[in-house]
Amino acid sequence: MYIHWVTMDMDDPSLTLVPLNPLPAEHDNEGDSAVRAQREYIRENITNRPNHDLTHDQKAMALFRDLGSDLSINAFVCNFRLADGTPNEDMVEANYLNERIYERLSVTKWNKRCTDLEIPVNCVMSPFLTAANFTKGIADEFHKVAREEIEACLPRNTIAAADFRFIVQGTDKLHLTLLPVFNMANYRHQLILSCDVPPEVMDKYRDARDEDSSTCVILATFGKARLDDILAGIFRGCNGQGIAKGQSEFMYFYLYGTPEQQHIEHLLVSAENVQLTSDQVQLILTEGGQLSNGDLAKGVIVRFEDVREQTVLPALPPNTPAFFRAGTTHDFTIFRDSHGPDVHGPSLTEAYVSASPIASGRMTLGKMVWADSVMFNEDPLADGAQVQADSAKGKTLEERLNATRRKFQAEDATHADGYYKKHDKQAGWRICLGGKIASIGHNPAGGDLVVSSDAPVSVSAGAKFGVLTGVEPLWIWIL
Structure with missing residues (x-):
């Protein structure tokens, strides 16, 4: 074999x-060309050769004994x-x-x-x-x-054009946080943007938040788009190479917004994680000065001092951390972000173990809280071929043999995974999103606010959030 x-x-x-x-040529460090030549010789003179012919070829047998x-x-x-x-x-x-x-x-x-x-x-x-x-x-x-x-x-x-969904935060200056999925390259990013929308859309959004301040609003691209095209290469992203399996000792968040409204987003540096987002948090600073407009526009790092990430994570589906609920309070410390917007990896938080904080105090989470460990950790290929377990205990010999043979569910040759059958349809993502939101405590049956095709939307922010103008028409979902 x-x-x-x-x-x-x-x-x-x-x-x-x-x-x-390793091959003998690899073991002797003879170089790539020698390894390739040895593999060619094996394929032509040993592979699929009858035993009788092989045993009479002394050169081939000499190599065969070393394999x-x-x-x-x-x-x-x-x-x-x-x-x-x-x-x-x-x-x-x-x-x-x-x-x-x-x-x-x-x-x-x-x-x-x-x-x-x-x-x-x-x-x-x-x-x-x-x-x-x-x-x-x-x-x-x-x-x-x-x-x-x-x-x-x-x-x-594969990175391709796709539908993207963002959680909307704030009612004065809108901030958007991407709904990520660790197991899809298109959505394997942590992205935070600030944006401007047409006045009529802003009025509808504020009316919805005034009726229920805990309402979670989802902003979606109207058509398929690519993140690199949208952001011109300026975004915070990571792939599996930069995702550690173990959690950080402390729990870190991005803090950003305006002097009137601040929002937080959990800093993602490990796999099997959870997305935690809250807008309009209340800060009471006990040490250090007030945060400047520049700090909030660029974003700073917040560390919860009373929560250890190693003890509350991983929060696997369908569980979400109990400490992250509307109105809960936590002691925190604030650090300036020492990394650029395109830096990723598990070492993002190491600098803050010994860094000097700029402020500390106590935070109360806002009424709008998003905590998702379901869609975030979902495996889009989970619908592939499955082995059906069957017990052979107490059966005849024929039944036992049948029980040990592999049994496969029928698959479509063109699309072996149910996720992509749905994704091929125009409404595929919305079907998937609605089902997943229902499982994490949100009602997907809300109304749609559709922005007209000529409505201008622009995204603007500091170095951390990139710049975007002339975006395609957007849908806003209120859930």
Whole structure:
């Protein structure tokens, strides 16, 4: 089997497969050209060759004896190339691909677990597999499944035009916070903007907030758009390379707004997290001076002193932290943000462990609170092939054999995942969003405020929030 693993990805445009046991040329550090030549020789002179012919080829047998592991266990790692042909460099996404391949090819299904690196391992238990070239059938089936899973994983790692939704904060100067999704490249960003909308839209928005100050308003792009086109490259984003698995010791937030109204957004630096947003929080500063207009326009960092992120997170669906509710109060410390708007990664909060604060005090959360761990951590590919567990206890031999065989649910060859079947429709995101909002305590049956096609909308802010003018028409949802 090793010779199939070591040659499987040759000339394959999407699959990368690397056995953990190196080739002799790799072990001797002979260089890439020598490794490629050795793989070519293996494919032409050893792979799929009858046993009788192989045993009479002394040169091939000499190399054959140096290949693979000392045991019958072969360990290897699979990776993939993105749609533009560049290799995937995100460990999280590589693990995700290996896990999907493992589940597709496993007879039984184990409970999911979080590990640093997912490695498929196969064990050859029969010495007669090469007699009828059965190993080629196994390798071909593995290659087929790996290609199918790569095709399924590409959409979640491809940046494309899409619908974007923002939570609206404030009633004097509007601020927008993006609804992120960790498992989709299009939405794997933390983005905060300030914006201006037409007066008639602002009046409708203020009327809705006056009727119920806890109302959460969602602003949506009317058509599909790209974040890089909208923001001209100025946004705060991160991918799996910059997302740590462990949480920070303290809980940090961005604080921004105007002297009259301030808002907060949870700083996201780890996976399996939760989006926490509140507008019009009340600040009582006990130490330090008042925050300037420049500080609030640019944004500062707030650290909750009475909450430890390691103890309250991860908040996996459908749970949300109990400490983040309207009207709750917390002791806090404020720091100036020492990072640029395009910096990302788990080290964002390390500087504030020893930094000098500019102020401290007590904060009361506003009436509008958004806490989401459902859509935020959702896996858009969860509707793929599933293994149906079945017990073999107390059954006949035939029933036991049938119970151990893999059973797959029928899939559409063009779209194997239900999420993308919905996403292909124009209203797909709204269907998905409405269902998820219902599960986290918000009513999706509110009315729509539609901005006319010629209504000008502009986004303006300091260095942290980017600049935007002449946006496409927007929809505002009141939930």
